[in-house]
Amino acid sequence: MAAASPVILCFEKQRLIKEFERAVSELHRMQSAQVLAVRNGEDFPFREQIAAASERRDCAKYAIIAHQQDHGCSRTEVPWRAEK
Numbered sequence: 307m308a309a310a311s312p313v314i315l316c317f318e319k320q321r322l323i324k325e326f327e328r329a330v331s332e333l334h335r336m337q338s339a340q341v342l343a344v345r346n347g348e349d350f351p352f353r354e355q356i357a358a359a360s361e362r363r364d365c366a367k368y369a370i371i372a373h374q375q376d377h378g379c380s381r382t383e384v385p386w387r388a389e390k
């Protein structure tokens with residue numbers, strides 16, 4: 307019996323990584339807006355939105371980890387170096 311061939315490109319993993327990137331960007335945008343607001347004398351607005359964005363980022367991260375473990379595509383790609 308031949309060994310299973312390695313996964314060269316996993317589209318689901320790529321999709322999950324894009325989702326993670328969007329979640330991280332959203333979180334950074336909100337945190338930047340909060341910093342700006344505090345500089346303008348406001349008292350830490352956007353707390354709930356930042357907490358929700360942080361949770362979305364974490365969920366996206368754990369979805370990637372779970373997918374890699376289930377699918378076995380963790381060691382065959384270097385996604386952060388992939389062409390966009």
Ligand SMILES: [Zn+2]
Nearest residue numbers: 316319377379
């Ligand atoms: Zn995969």
